[in-house]
Amino acid sequence: MDDKSVPNIVVGRLPLYLRTLQLMFQEGRRVTSSQELGERLGISAAQIRKDLSQFGEFGKQGTGYSIDFLTDQLRSILHVNKVWDVAVVGIGDVGHALARYQGFSNRGFRIVLLFDNNPQKIGTHVGEFTIQDLSTMVSQIRSAGVQIAMLSVPVDQAQLVTNLLVEAGVKSILNYAPINISVPIGVRVQYIDPVLHLQRMTYYLE
C-alpha cells in the first residue's frame, strides 16, 4: 500500500491544499502563493513548497501558483478528477446526515448505496436513495464495483460489517464507529470520532 515514495503525512495535507484552493477560486481568486496558502492553513510556506515539490513544479518563482492549474493537478494526484461511488452502512443519525450531506459534490464523491439491518428502515428513503438490507450488501457492493464505504454502525457491529465490506471488495473505509477496526493489507481505514478531537482540546482547558 505504501509502496509510493511520498510519505503518508504529506499525502494527508494535499486534500487540505485542494480544499483551500477550491475556496479561493470560488472567491474569484486566480493566483496564490505558498505564503498565502500557509497563512490560511497555519502551515509554513516552506512546508507547502516542499510538499508540492514531491509531485512536480507547479509554480513559477515570483508569480506564485495558478489556482486553476494547481487545483487540477491536485485533483489528478488525489484521483478525484473523477467521481467515486460510496456506500454508507448504518443509517442512524450519522448515516442519515452523511446520506444527505451536500459537501461531497465537486469534491470527488457521490453516495450510491445505503444499507441497514433494521427491518423498519429497510425500504424507506433518504433523499433519492432507498435503504437496502444489509444482508444484500456484499453482493450489491461487489456488482456495483464500489470501493469506498462510510461505516456508521454501532461499535459492537463495526468489525463484523468491516469484514463484510472487505469481502465485497471495498478498499477504503471511513469509520465513524468509535472503535479501531482491523483490515487486511491493501485496505485503508480513516477514522472520525468527534470525542477524540474534543478531548484533545480539553487537555488545554482548566
Place this chain on the structure above:
Amino acid sequence: MDDKSVPNIVVGRLPLYLRTLQLMFQEGRRVTSSQELGERLGISAAQIRKDLSQFGEFGKQGTGYSIDFLTDQLRSILHVNKVWDVAVVGIGDVGHALARYQGFSNRGFRIVLLFDNNPQKIGTHVGEFTIQDLSTMVSQIRSAGVQIAMLSVPVDQAQLVTNLLVEAGVKSILNYAPINISVPIGVRVQYIDPVLHLQRMTYYLE
C-alpha cells in the same frame, strides 16, 4: 497555549489510548500491556510507553497496566474526569446528528445548547433540547459559561459565527464546516471534514 511541555502530537494520541482502554474494560478486561494496546491501535508499544512516560509511571515491569487505573489517570490528564457542557451551532443534518449522538456520555461531554438562525427551526425540539435563536447565542453561552462549541454551519457563515463564539468566551471549537477558520491565541480549533479523509484514501486507489 502550548506552554505545556508535552508535544501536541502526543496529546493527540492520549484520547485514542483512553478510548481503547474503556472498550477493553467494557469487554471485562482488567489488565493490559503496551504491546496489546499497540496491536489494537497500529502504534508501536515503544511509542505508547514513551507517550505515557511523559505523565508518570503507570505500569509495572512485567505486570502491565491496570486498565482501571490507567483509564482514571488519562481521564484526569485530559480533564474529562468531569463533564463539559457543549453548544452546537447550526442544526442542519450534521448538527442534528450531533445533538442526538449517544457517544458523548461517559466520555466527558454533554450537549446543553443548540443554536440556529432559521426562524423555522428556532423553538423546535431535537430530543430534549430546544433550538435557540442564534442572535441570543453570545449572551446565552456567556451566562452558561460554556467553553466548547461544535460548529456545523454553512461554509460562508463559519468565520462570522466563530467570531461570535470567541466573543462569548468559547475556548475550543470543533469545526464541521469544510473551511479553515481564524481564532485568536488562546482558542483552539479542531476540524472534521469527511472529504479530507476520503481524498487521503483515493490517492492510493486506481
